[in-house]
Amino acid sequence: MTIWQFIVSTHADGLLGYLGVILTISVFNLFWFRRIDRYPPAAQKPLVSVLIPARNEEENIGACLESVLRQDYPNLEIRVLDDQSTDRTAEIARRYVQQDRRLVLVEGKPLPPGWLGKHWACHQLAEQSSGELLLFLDADTVLHPKAITHAVNTFFHEHVQLLSVVPKEIVKSCGERLIQPFFLWAVYTVLPLGIARKVQLDWLTFTIGQFMLFDRQVYFEIGGHAAVRNDAVDDLALGRLTVKRGFRWWLADGTTQVKCRMYRSLTQVIEGFSKNYFAAFRYNLLTYGFVFSWLMMVFWEPLVVLFLNLFGLKANYFPMQKAGVAVGLSLMIWALVYARLKFPVYLAIFYPLTVLFNTLIAVRSFYLTISGTSTWKDRRLERPKIRFF
Secondary structure, three states: OOHHHHHHHHHHHHHHHHHHHHHHHHHHHHHHOOEHHHOOOOOOOOOEEEEEEEOOOOOOHHHHHHHHHOOOOOOEEEEEEEOOOOOOHHHHHHHHHOOOOOEEEEEOOOOOOOOOHHHHHHHHHHHOOOOOEEEEEOOOEEEOOOHHHHHHHHHHHOOOOEEEEEOEEOOOOHHHHHHOHHHHHHHHHHOOHHHHHHHOOHHHOOOOOOEEEEEHHHHHHOOHHHHHOOOOOHHHHHHHHHHHOOOOEEEEEOOOOEEEOOOOOHHHHHHHHHHHHHHHOOOEHHHHHHHHHHHHHHHHHHHHHHHHHHOOOOOOOOOHHHHHHHHHHHHHHHHHHHHHOOOOHHHHHHHHHHHHHHHHHHHHHHHHHHHOOOEEOOEEOOOOOOEOO
């Protein structure tokens, strides 16, 4: 038997094996992915600086600030930076400043060369803070009144220097529902959190910029946002840098305490993920191409095989029974993860479209990156160096 014949003969089993692996990881993560409201109270109540960068966030900033001001945590200072907004962001923020002396509105300085906008805003906020803990919060997040208390409890119980939480991502439009859940699904199915927690390797980290709680001293020791000033995925980069420098990280379940609507239209979803996808792979072309090609094969090929069999066209290398098992496992995995992350479970039946649309966005992300035309918040991103391996 030639190598090619061996590959063809074991192809279906390989797909089933992969599905079995990610199903196993997903099941174990049900236990490893612990909710922040399930941790015992911490004895420490240090000053927490809540740091919110905001650029053209008039739709979100009011709800965000109201939720932060309602926190039951006793020791807070709140800084919101208006990053040269052209809408009513600063005007809305000033209303809340007048209501609560804990809140300060910072006027952002002009963006210097070599920096991305949000990174520069976060850097300025950190420089003007005084908290022992720094909580970087996106302006489109809304917190349960006990969210910060629960996050601090988790932070000290896990003995970490960086805590990130997965919020409940709100998806309303068709584009949001079909596309947005994919990135969290992908992380949940391939990142064995129990192992990552023990080994603390930089390539086994995942952080979400919507909610990142840092030990102040560690944040500045690793260089803060200045160290990742031109990295399109600063949250992932900061998580990797934290662990690489010998500090501990953890990712917890914040779906009952934090909610976020990242995007409000199909256009925003496409633009947001086009900025992030290639960057998340560190611009490694070989890995990037393989991952999305593999996912298309895993979740589309069994469906095509079943469809062809309906018309009497058999794919001998892929038995129909195994194709049926693959589709069944796929539905089980997508439904399990969506339920755990609090996405509408019925969306699992559309998983082929979710994979297809995200693959097309991945292609767009690659094109915009190599052409140097990628933008975010009306600002052009620098063209990075592409790696082939």
